[in-house]
Amino acid sequence: MKTRICLAILASQFSEYSKGEWKHKIEQVKINYEGHPEKDEISPALDYNTFEVEIAKVNSLLGLKLDAAKISECAEKMGLKVIGSSENGQLLKVEVPPTRADILHACDVAEDIGIGYGFNNIQKTYPKTATVGSF
Numbered sequence: 713m714k715t716r717i718c719l720a721i722l723a724s725q726f727s728e729y730s731k732g733e734w735k736h737k738i739e740q741v742k743i744n745y746e747g748h749p750e751k752d753e754i755s756p757a758l759d760y761n762t763f764e765v766e767i768a769k770v771n772s773l774l775g776l777k778l779d780a781a782k783i784s785e786c787a788e789k790m791g792l793k794v795i796g797s798s799e800n801g802q803l804l805k806v807e808v809p810p811t812r813a814d815i816l817h818a819c820d821v822a823e824d825i826g827i828g829y830g831f832n833n834i835q836k837t838y839p840k841t842a843t844v845g846s847f
Contacts, residue, residue, distance in 0.1 A: 786828030
């Protein structure tokens with residue numbers, strides 16, 4: 713599994729250096745296993761993943777009040793793409809390229825939005841409750 717992820721990332725990254733019409737193109741091959749057709753596969757697997765994220769949840773996790781346009785802008789800085797939203801505009805559909813194998817869940821998308829926004833741009837606040845930690 714890890715080698716498949718590495719192959720997809722390497723092929724995607726090296727495709728940038730191709731010339732002419734082949735720039736950013738990757739030729740996939742079909743691997744046929746004789747006697748075991750159930751194992752046949754196409755390699756490298758360049759599958760895009762999609763995640764649905766709630767705008768309210770992203771804002772809650774980050775402590776911000778971002779609208780869909782700002783979330784989209786921050787996601788694009790990180791190589792993600794907002795490809796749609798729900799009818800009520802509360803859910804965003806985010807497309808993740810195969811080069812981002814580190815994104816496994818919607819909370820990872822929220823983290824990337826925070827990085828794209830800039831954690832240093834988030835105003836520091838003290839918690840509303842004072843607690844003392846101990847063992």
